[in-house]
Amino acid sequence: MPNSIFVTKNRCTGCTSCAKACPVSCIDMVDRVKEAGIPWRKLAIIDEAKCIFCNACVEVCDKLGEKSKNKDVFHAITMVKEKVEGKNNVDVTLYKNVWIYAEMRHGTLIPTAFELLGLARTLAGTLGEQVAAVVIGKDVGQHAQELIAHGADIVYVIDHPSLENFVDELYTQALTELILKERPNKLLLPASTIGRSFGSRVAITANTGITADATELAIDPATRMLHATRPSFGGNLMATILCEKHRPEMATVRPMAFPRSPRVDGRTGKVVNVAVEASKWKQRTRFVRFEAEKGQEQDITAAEIIVAGGRGVGSETGFKPLEDLAHALKGAVGASRAAVDAGWIPYRHQIGLTGRTVRPKLYVAAGISGQIQHLAGMSSSEVIVSINKDPECALNKMATLSIEGDMFEVLPAITAEINKRRGH
Numbered sequence: 001m002p003n004s005i006f007v008t009k010n011r012c013t014g015c016t017s018c019a020k021a022c023p024v025s026c027i028d029m030v031d032r033v034k035e036a037g038i039p040w041r042k043l044a045i046i047d048e049a050k051c052i053f054c055n056a057c058v059e060v061c062d063k064l065g066e067k068s069k070n071k072d073v074f075h076a077i078t079m080v081k082e083k084v085e086g087k088n089n090v091d092v093t094l095y096k097n098v099w100i101y102a103e104m105r106h107g108t109l110i111p112t113a114f115e116l117l118g119l120a121r122t123l124a125g126t127l128g129e130q131v132a133a134v135v136i137g138k139d140v141g142q143h144a145q146e147l148i149a150h151g152a153d154i155v156y157v158i159d160h161p162s163l164e165n166f167v168d169e170l171y172t173q174a175l176t177e178l179i180l181k182e183r184p185n186k187l188l189l190p191a192s193t194i195g196r197s198f199g200s201r202v203a204i205t206a207n208t209g210i211t212a213d214a215t216e217l218a219i220d221p222a223t224r225m226l227h228a229t230r231p232s233f234g235g236n237l238m239a240t241i242l243c244e245k246h247r248p249e250m251a252t253v254r255p256m257a258f259p260r261s262p263r264v265d266g267r268t269g270k271v272v273n274v275a276v277e278a279s280k281w282k283q284r285t286r287f288v289r290f291e292a293e294k295g296q297e298q299d300i301t302a303a304e305i306i307v308a309g310g311r312g313v314g315s316e317t318g319f320k321p322l323e324d325l326a327h328a329l330k331g332a333v334g335a336s337r338a339a340v341d342a343g344w345i346p347y348r349h350q351i352g353l354t355g356r357t358v359r360p361k362l363y364v365a366a367g368i369s370g371q372i373q374h375l376a377g378m379s380s381s382e383v384i385v386s387i388n389k390d391p392e393c394a395l396n397k398m399a400t401l402s403i404e405g406d407m408f409e410v411l412p413a414i415t416a417e418i419n420k421r422r423g424h
Ligand SMILES: Cc1cc2nc3c(=O)[nH]c(=O)nc-3n(C[C@H](O)[C@H](O)[C@H](O)COP(=O)(O)OP(=O)(O)OC[C@H]3O[C@@H](n4cnc5c(N)ncnc54)[C@H](O)[C@@H]3O)c2cc1C
Pocket: 233, 234, 235, 236, 309, 310, 311, 312, 313, 335, 336, 337, 338, 339, 350, 351, 352, 353, 354, 355, 356, 366, 367, 368, 369, 370, 371, 372, 373, 374, 377, 387, 388, 389, 390, 393, 405, 406, 407, 408
């Protein structure tokens, strides 16, 4: 028997608490037909097709019933959940395709959208399914072709003026409605500030599970399930997380952990303009304005050139020659955990297993030995230059170019040469 939910008419007082508690706005308060002995003017009606059977309405109504002196009212909502092997499973065979959320920032698709498309193509290839991208915002349909060129077979465009700026609640309702209608098999979001906050809300409202900040993702061909792996317990353990009984299987994916899917000109796909009923969405928060951080240095995850320092830097002021070289190369400054733990540079610069993953064209490492946890965050860099006193250190061995020497002599010499050649 499928899930079902109904309201016992004579117990409903029309108090609206259930409608307010519903995360997917599937409860309407309608005018009652007058009946003898029932003084209430409104009645709750639940749209079963939209209901995600999260139990929120049942809980709120039952709670009011417990407090009420009148034992004939409240406890008005009954939910009967489908039982499969004794568990509240979904029929996983009804869910198809690998979706990505193509995040926009200030009118532009973020690079991780293209990394997710590449990853989704690999996963969908194993499953023999299609790749779909969801783009949400105002006037965002223009980006559909770009997503198709980078690997999407279908692009769902959720376009509405109220979605111009990211607001958790609105975006969650918009995406959840689409998920419940289209039933994707897997859904990947970027592990960005927006993706982390948004993804967890969507997982809750769509009644499924999510793995946060995954660094490895694969499909088990036998079970067709997503194996999402992420560092746990401060990176001491790599945990592979499964979502067996609910769909879509969701994960936020660490930016730069996967290569971008290349652009293929002339690639074709389907664009679906999703109709929304924005007036039904609930909103307790609103976008006021965006203020960019002032004087913020380049973000390491977006940088094409990184100059990173480790314990060999020795102090906070020891980072000056790294900053000078990064400035000359128009790059960003990174660090090993040893330098961050010593308090010489803030955590946002940390590269590695428990820091950020980077994939620059050039990675210059000074005074970094190359322990496995550091390599986990930078080994996909195109060209690696290591400057170290110890020629036997692990990073010198794997670098494209290794320089044996004191970084306080080598770095200023490189910076001076670059500036000289540029005529500074
Ligand atoms: C669970 C867990 C998670 C971790 N996560 C991370 C992570 O995200 N990122 C990370 O980086 N580490 C991480 N670590 C720590 C990691 O194991 C190493 O301790 C750390 O990367 C070492 O940093 P380092 O190379 O700067 O220091 P060291 O290993 O001490 O190396 C310093 C190097 O500097 C060289 N040196 C010294 N002076 C000079 C000089 N004047 N000129 C040139 N070379 C010089 C030395 O020869 C040496 O090779 C993690 C560890 C654990 C257990």
